Amino acid sequence: MNRLSRACLIWCCIVFDGSAHDAKIPPNTAIVSPVAPSKATETNPLKQRAQEPQKSSHEIPPWLSAQLTLENPSPFAQQLFERLAQKMGLKSETIIIKQSPNLLEKYRYHALAQGNILIFDTSQAELPLDEFSFLLAHELAHIKHHDTNKQIAAHLLSALGKITLAGIALQIARTPHTLLTTTYITAGYFLFSLGISKEAIRRYKLYQEKQADLTAINTLGTKRGAIAWLTRGTQTNKKIHDTLLQHGLKNSGSRVDKVGNNLDDTTHPALTERIAYINAALPNEYYP
Template sequence: MHFKTIPLHKFSWIYITYCCIANFTLPAENTLPSYIHNITHSANASVSALLEKHNAPQNPTPQGTHTVTSNGAQKITLGKLNAFTRHATPLAQEFITIAALTLLIEAPHIIKMLFPNPTKMNVGTVENISPEHQKLFEQVCAKLKIDPRTITIKQCTGLKENYHTAALGAGFSLLLFDKQDIDLPTQKLSFVMAHEIAHIKNNDAPKKLAVSFISCTAGAFLAYKPLQKFIQGPRTILTKACALTGFYLLSHWITNTSRDRYSRYQEKRADLTAITALADKQGAIDLFTLYRQENLAERQNLLWQGLTPKETDVDDAGNKLSDRQHPSLSERIAYINAAIL
C-alpha cells in the first residue's frame, strides 16, 4: 500500500515563521501558545488543588486501629507528582502547539487521504472491473470475512505510471488496480487482492496517517527544543541558519524513520494475512519472484546504458533500494516461505 505522508517541511518552517511573527507583532494574550498555556495552567491548578486536598490533615485514626500507608510516604509521593506536573506543563504546551499547527496546516491533505476521490487522483481513466474480476474479488473478500459491498474497487490506466504500483488501497474503502496488471494469473491476482483488502480491513491507511502525524509532531518538538535554547543565545546569523538547517534535518530523519518502520510492519502483516486467508503461499512467492526478475532486467538494461550499479536503484538480488516503506522482495519471499499455514 503506497501512502503519501504529511510533508514535514511545510509545518516546520511555517511554525518557525509563526513563532517569529507572534513574538514581535501579536499581543501575548492573543497567540496560540497563550491559549494553550491558559488551558494547561488551569489543568495544573486543578491537580495542585487536588494534591493539597490529599495533603490536608485527616481525621485521627481511632485507637486500636492501624494504617497500611504512612502520611509521610503519601506526602512524598504527592509532592513528586506535583513537581512533575509543574515541569511537564510547559513541555505539554509546546507539544500541543506544534500538534495544533500541524493539524491546521495539513487538514485538507488529511481529508483527501482518508476520503479519496479516484476521479480526482492522477491515475488516468477510471473504470469498473470486469465481471470475472468482480467474482474473484468477492471470493477473496469472503475468505477474509469482509463484505465486498463495503469496498469500492476500480481499474485505471495510469496507476503504475504515476504511483509505481500495480494496486493501491486508499482511505477506508477504495481499492484501485492498474488496468494492465489486473490481468495477472488467478493465483497471483488473488494474493494482490487479498493483500490490499487486508490493508483496508486493518484500517492501515488511517493508522499510518496517525503515525505520520504523531511522528511529525514529535520530530519537530524534539528538534525544536534544543533549537530554541540555541537561538536565544548570542549567536551569529550564519550560526543560527545552520541550527535551523539542523532542526529540519533531525525532524525529517525522526519522521521518516518512524513512518518507514511502521509501514514495513503493516506490509508484512498484510502479506501474512493474505496467505493465511487464501491458504496459499505460491501466488505470493511467484509474484515477488516475478518482480525481482523485472527489476533485474531493468538493472541490466540501465547498466548497458552506462549507469553505475548504485544509480540503477536495484541491488544484485533484484530489490529496489529506494523503497523504504516495504520489506525487500528477498525478505518477503523468505518470511512467506517460513510461514506456517
C-alpha cells in the same frame, strides 16, 4: 344471491387470481451460484468487462476520478474480491473496487488501497489467477488493517514530535550563545527531528506492507501466488541489472541490485526479503 352480489364475487375472483399469477417467479429467474465465464468465450475471465457497476455506500473522490481512468472489474474479479473480503471479515458492499489502465503511470504501483477504495491496474488481468489473488488479498489486507488511517495518525504524531523538538531548540537558543552557535543548535535539532520522523514513518510503512503480505497468504491458505509474483519480479530486475552492466550504464537510471531488488522502491520491503518472510510463514508448503 342477487345480481350485484354475484358480480362482486366474479370481480374479486378475477382480480385476486390475476395478482396471484403475477406474483409467481418465472423458472428462469431462480438464484444460482455465480459461475466463472467459459473459456470458449473468454480465455482469461479476469479480462471480461463487468456489465453492471458495483453498488457501494461510498463514492470515488473527484480528485481521483480526474487523475485516473476508472473501469468496473470483470464479473470474475468481482466475485473473487467478494469471496476474499468475506474471508477477511470485510463487507464487500462498503468497498469500491475498480481497475485502471493508467494506474502504473500515475502511482508506479500495481494496486492502490486507499480507505475503502481498491484500484488495481488493468494489466493484472494478464496475470495467473493465483498471483492476481495474492495482489488483491494484499490490498484488501491494507483495508482490513486500517492502514491509511494509521498512516495519517503516524504523520500527526510525527508533526507533534517535530514541534516538541523545535520548542526544545528554541529554549536552548534563548540561553547566551553566539549567533553561529545558536544557528547550529537550531538547525541541528530541526534536521535531527526531520530525519527521525521520516525514518520512523518509513519503517512503519514497511511493517504495514509485511503484515499485509502475511494476512494475504493466510487468507488464501497458500504462498504459491505470492512467491511466483515476487520471484518473477526479481528475475525481471536481474535482467535489467545485467543489461545495464553489459552496456556500462549501471548508474544511468533504474537502481537495481544484482539479486533483483528495486532500490528505488522505498515503500515496500525488498523483494528478496518478502520472499524470505513469506517462506518462513508457511515453511511446509513446497512446489516441484
